[in-house]
Amino acid sequence: MSDNEDWAAARAGDGEAFGRIYDRHRDRVTRHSVRLVPTRADVDDVVAITFLECWRRRDSVRFVDGSVLPWLLVTATNAARNLSRGARRYRALLARLPATDPAPDHAERFDDSTAVEALGSLSLADRQVVTLCILEGFSESEAAAALGVAPGTIKSRLSRAKRRLADRIAPSTLALAEENES
Amino acid sequence: MNETREDALRRELVMVATPAPMAQRMKPRTLIAGAAAIALAGALMGGAVSAVALGSNETQAPVEITRSDIDAVTARGLELVGTHAELFGTPFIVSGRGNVVVELGPVPEGASSVAFSLTCVSVGQIAVSVNGGPQEAWVTCEDEDGDGSYGGFGTFIDRVTDAENTITLESSANLVLWASWAQQATRPAQSQAQIDALADGTVTAEEYDAGFERFAACMAGAGHPLGSIFKGTVIYRYVMSNEAVSTGTDVQCYEAEFMEIDSSWQIANADTSESTEFLRQCLRDNGIDPAYPAEEVDRQMRESGIDPRDCG
Numbered sequence: 001m002s003d004n005e006d007w008a009a010a011r012a013g014d015g016e017a018f019g020r021i022y023d024r025h026r027d028r029v030t031r032h033s034v035r036l037v038p039t040r041a042d043v044d045d046v047v048a049i050t051f052l053e054c055w056r057r058r059d060s061v062r063f064v065d066g067s068v069l070p071w072l073l074v075t076a077t078n079a080a081r082n083l084s085r086g087a088r089r090y091r092a093l094l095a096r097l098p099a100t101d102p103a104p105d106h107a108e109r110f111d112d113s114t115a116v117e118a119l120g121s122l123s124l125a126d127r128q129v130v131t132l133c134i135l136e137g138f139s140e141s142e143a144a145a146a147l148g149v150a151p152g153t154i155k156s157r158l159s160r161a162k163r164r165l166a167d168r169i170a171p172s173t174l175a176l177a178e179e180n181e182s
Numbered sequence: 183m184n185e186t187r188e189d190a191l192r193r194e195l196v197m198v199a200t201p202a203p204m205a206q207r208m209k210p211r212t213l214i215a216g217a218a219a220i221a222l223a224g225a226l227m228g229g230a231v232s233a234v235a236l237g238s239n240e241t242q243a244p245v246e247i248t249r250s251d252i253d254a255v256t257a258r259g260l261e262l263v264g265t266h267a268e269l270f271g272t273p274f275i276v277s278g279r280g281n282v283v284v285e286l287g288p289v290p291e292g293a294s295s296v297a298f299s300l301t302c303v304s305v306g307q308i309a310v311s312v313n314g315g316p317q318e319a320w321v322t323c324e325d326e327d328g329d330g331s332y333g334g335f336g337t338f339i340d341r342v343t344d345a346e347n348t349i350t351l352e353s354s355a356n357l358v359l360w361a362s363w364a365q366q367a368t369r370p371a372q373s374q375a376q377i378d379a380l381a382d383g384t385v386t387a388e389e390y391d392a393g394f395e396r397f398a399a400c401m402a403g404a405g406h407p408l409g410s411i412f413k414g415t416v417i418y419r420y421v422m423s424n425e426a427v428s429t430g431t432d433v434q435c436y437e438a439e440f441m442e443i444d445s446s447w448q449i450a451n452a453d454t455s456e457s458t459e460f461l462r463q464c465l466r467d468n469g470i471d472p473a474y475p476a477e478e479v480d481r482q483m484r485e486s487g488i489d490p491r492d493c494g
Contacts, residue, residue, distance in 0.1 A: 015200030019192050026188065048191050055198050059475055092446035093194055096383035100187045123322055148328070 003068045011058065022051055025069050032073050032131065035119060036080035044100050045087055049079040052090050062146055070138055070146030074128050081124055118165050126161040133158055245356040247277045251303055252358060255334070259299035259360040262336040267297055273362040277303075282351040284361060289342050293363035296339040298349065302332035306355025312339050313348055323355040338366055367430050370438040385446045393443035400435035401426060464493035 001020065009017035026047065033046040053075050054061060054068070064070045087094060119127055119135075132143035133154065140158065144151040185193075252275055263269060270293045276284050286296065300308065302323030309320050323332040332355065339349070349361065375396060379389040391413075398408050398420075406426035426432045436444075461479050462472035468488055473479055483490065 010199045013200065015196040015198070018199035019196040022192050022195050044187060051191070051195055052198065055195065056475070056477075059473075059478070092380070092442055096380075097190045097194070098185060098187050123324065125324055 002066050004063060004066045007061075007063070007068065010055075018055065021054075021068060025072055028069060028136075029072050029076050032136070033076050033080065035135070036077060037083065040100060042080075042083060044097075045083060045094060046076055046079045048094060048097065049083075049087065049090060050076040052093070053079060062148060064138070064142045064145045070132055070136075070142060073131055073136055074146055077124070077128055077131055122161055122164060126157055126164065129154055129157040130161050130165070245277050245279045245303065247303060247356070247358050251277070251301060254331075255299055255301040255358040255360040258301060258334055258336050259297060259362065262299055262338075263297050263362075263364065267295075267338070267364040267366045268292075269297065270363040270365070273360055276359045276361075277357065278351070278359075279306075279353055279356045282353060282357070282359070284349040284351075284359060286347040286349065286361065286363070288345055289347065290363050293365050294340070294342070295364050295366055296342060296347070296349070296361055297336075297364040298339050298359070298361045299334065299336035300351075300357050300359045301334040303356035303358060305332060306353060308335075308351055308353040308355055308357055310335075311350045312341055313343060314350070315341060323357075338364065367433065370434045372442060373438050376439055376441075376443055379443050380446065385443050390443060390447050393440045397435050397440035400439050401431060404431045404435065406431045460493065461490065464488060464490065467493070 001017075003021060003024070006017040006020045010021070029050055030043060030047050033043045033050075037043055037046055050072055054072060057075075061068060062071045119130060122130060128147055129143060132138045132146060133140060138146070140154045141151050144154045147154070255275065256273070259273065270290045274284060274286065276282065296312075298310075300310075300321065302308070302321065304323065305325065306323050307321065308323065321333070321335045323334075325332050349359070351357065351359065373396065376393060379385060379393060385393075394413075398411065401408050401422065404426075406423055408420040408422055411420045422432055458476040458479055461483055465472040465479070465482055465486070465488070468486060470482060470486055473482060
């Protein structure tokens with residue numbers, strides 16, 4: 001089943017369909033969140049808040065080519081930025097989730113600490129574009145659809161973000177990022 | 183075998199997306215009236231909400247603001263204050279850009295902190311520091327939703343001195359700041375009964391009802407009994423006096439006995455609850471097409487000025 005189909009089922013009252021959306025995108029959202037916040041506990045909170053926000057804001061969720069993933073990544077970036085606010089909103093629910101197994105999960109970790117640091121220095125708008133277009137490999141038009149802005153806006157934000165990143169990331173890393181983008 | 187966090191989160195998400203047969207009580211609208219009462223009191227104390235731009239640095243640039251900018255920053259400040267603090271004197275309202283210095287003077291007797299809210303009037307970034315100390319906050323002003331609002335920030339500043347007090351803003355955005363001396367109320371601790379009800383991670387209908395009863399008993403014991411209590415099979419309704427709000431009794435009793443239980447229950451039941459459907463029907467009766475999300479229904483109720491006590 002696609003996100004679209006599961007989403008329609010969930011909106012019709014099938015909670016399990018929302019569970020399938022979580023199953024499908026949990027790992028990507030987790031991997032992205034690792035770039036955004038410093039500790040595993042924060043990553044766990046960002047992931048939970050992202051999916052809870054997905055349901056709370058279900059009237060405004062955007063699909064790109066039938067997938068909710070770009071919207072989830074954007075929401076995770078927002079959730080990481082406002083982690084304390086999100087954690088307050090869902091405090092009771094987060095408190096009753098068990099802690100993650102402390103054993104490190106190397107599959108979710110990767111050495112991009114320079115990029116993580118640089119990403120944190122960008123404005124939220126630029127961070128969203130870099131996340132979608134450079135780190136996650138979506139096209140400019142897909143990013144535009146996920147963010148609800150014109151493709152030209154994505155292009156100019158991306159250009160601006162690259163200029164800012166260039167000051168902070170070693171040339172080899174940026175080249176890799178650009179290769180990934182194309 | 184213990185449930186993993188991922189499995190537990192999945193279970194919660196499935197539950198959140200599954201319509202609940204039970205409903206939560208209606209939120210007390212008198213809380214809104216309480217905030218308005220504080221706004222009036224503040225205005226009366228000083229005769230008017232005055233605009234006092236005290237920035238002395240020559241790099242401060244004047245900016246044009248509108249009445250709605252002042253209303254927005256005031257509303258944000260009063261929302262922050264709610265019933266959690268008592269205000270002293272006339273709030274400061276300052277607009278500016280660049281280096282903005284707000285001289286608050288010495289702490290008035292009885293006050294212990296500054297209630298502080300700022301609203302961005304354009305894109306940019308704002309750094310906030312107090313009494314020459316390290317940066318207290320860093321605000322990025324953006325129009326995230328494309329609706330012409332650029333966000334803002336509000337908090338209580340506790341690091342004040344008996345002598346002069348100064349808030350310094352370094353801003354590339356146009357901004358409006360609202361600040362008032364305040365005395366924050368002591369936050370009540372949760373009662374053991376509320377802690378026990380939450381211990382297993384699930385709030386049952388029985389625990390919800392027991393929590394509500396403790397809340398009602400606490401209010402009555404403090405001399406502000408809840409009125410017009412209606413406990414249907416799925417909807418709890420009640421009203422409280424303005425005095426209960428203005429004295430902070432509602433916050434003390436609600437947080438001690440019922441807030442976490444209520445919050446937990448409401449998160450699990452928000453949009454599909456019969457109380458939200460009750461409000462939707464009320465909107466229909468008033469010729470308004472109701473939205474689906476519960477918070478959107480709340481907004482429609484507020485904006486249309488319908489008192490839920492007049493519904494049904």
